[in-house]
Amino acid sequence: MEVINHKKITGGVYLVIDPAMDRPLLLSRLAFALEGKLEAVQLWNHWSSGDDKLECINTVGKLCRKHNVPLLIDNDWQMLLQSPYLDGVHFDTIPADYTSIKETVGRPFIAGITCSGNLDVVRWADAQQLDYVSFCAMFPSPSAGSCDIVMPATVRQAKSMTKLPLFVSGGITPVNVVMLRKQTPFDGVAVISGIMSAEDPLSKVKLYQNALTEKY
Numbered sequence: 001m002e003v004i005n006h007k008k009i010t011g012g013v014y015l016v017i018d019p020a021m022d023r024p025l026l027l028s029r030l031a032f033a034l035e036g037k038l039e040a041v042q043l044w045n046h047w048s049s050g051d052d053k054l055e056c057i058n059t060v061g062k063l064c065r066k067h068n069v070p071l072l073i074d075n076d077w078q079m080l081l082q083s084p085y086l087d088g089v090h091f092d093t094i095p096a097d098y099t100s101i102k103e104t105v106g107r108p109f110i111a112g113i114t115c116s117g118n119l120d121v122v123r124w125a126d127a128q129q130l131d132y133v134s135f136c137a138m139f140p141s142p143s144a145g146s147c148d149i150v151m152p153a154t155v156r157q158a159k160s161m162t163k164l165p166l167f168v169s170g171g172i173t174p175v176n177v178v179m180l181r182k183q184t185p186f187d188g189v190a191v192i193s194g195i196m197s198a199e200d201p202l203s204k205v206k207l208y209q210n211a212l213t214e215k216y
Contacts, residue, residue: 007070007087009110009131011165011187012039013208015195016074019056020048027063029201034067036205039188040110042090045074054082061085070110080105088131090114094124112167117150119158126162133158134190137170138180141193152183159185174204177211188212 015038017030030041041064047053057071057079064071070087073079077089081104088110095101112132115121125133135155137147147170158166168180169190177189189208198204 007068007110009040009070009112009165011167012037012212013195013205014038014040014042014134014167014188014190015205016042016044016169016190016192017060017196018044018046018192019051019053020046021196023056026196027059029196029198030060031063033195033201033205034063034069035202036209038067038069038205040070040072040088042072042074042190044192045076045092053079057083058085072110072112077101077105080107080109088112090134094121098128114147114169115150115158116148117154119154119161122158122161122164126164130164132165132167132187133162134167134169135186136190138168139171139176141171152180155186156184172208174207174211177208178214178216181212182216 015033017026043057043060061071061083062085065085071085072088072090073086074090075092080086080089091113111130112134113121113125113130114136115133116136122133135150138150155166155168165187167188167190168186172189172191173194189212191208195201195204
């Protein structure tokens with residue numbers, strides 16, 4: 001099965017989903033969100049005990065394929081060897097041997113990384129020609145975990161260092177997206193609960209998209 005590794009991530013709305021969420025509800029809300037032309041979907045590394053990871057990945061992946069949206073796995077890059085529905089991996093930290101990982105996977109894949117304010121991560125991502133960098137957390141958020149708060153000036157400095165697409169995440173709302181854009185340029189937003197906790201995920205996706213393009 002062909003993967004969507006040729007899709008270039010440029011910006012927009014990047015949806016992170018929690019596999020511990022009630023599965024029928026997760027799939028239902030994801031299906032609606034995908035109607036909004038998401039940039040990518042990531043399966044967060046937050047599994048319930050006894051979860052069948054491969055079954056979940058393949059089920060979510062089939063849904064993403066219908067909309068030509070790439071699916072990434074959080075950290076667990078070995079799953080790229082098991083599922084043809086995975087198009088890439090998101091790293092929370094710089095991996096010990098990225099060259100070895102690429103050799104082991106043996107096929108092109110999308111790769112991104114979280115930056116919590118240390119611009120050495122951006123330098124590494126740029127040197128390794130990753131596909132994007134995501135800054136976490138811009139605002140306090142339960143799902144951001146132990147991420148430090150990132151200052152807009154840090155994102156602005158990163159923008160001068162690399163041409164890689166920059167995403168912001170952590171407590172992101174359509175309202176503060178507009179506010180943040182006045183302080184620093186960035187290319188997209190990574191969102192979890194802002195979309196998946198909504199009764200109408202598609203409308204929320206559109207609100208984020210509008211916030212990313214709104215004139216001010």
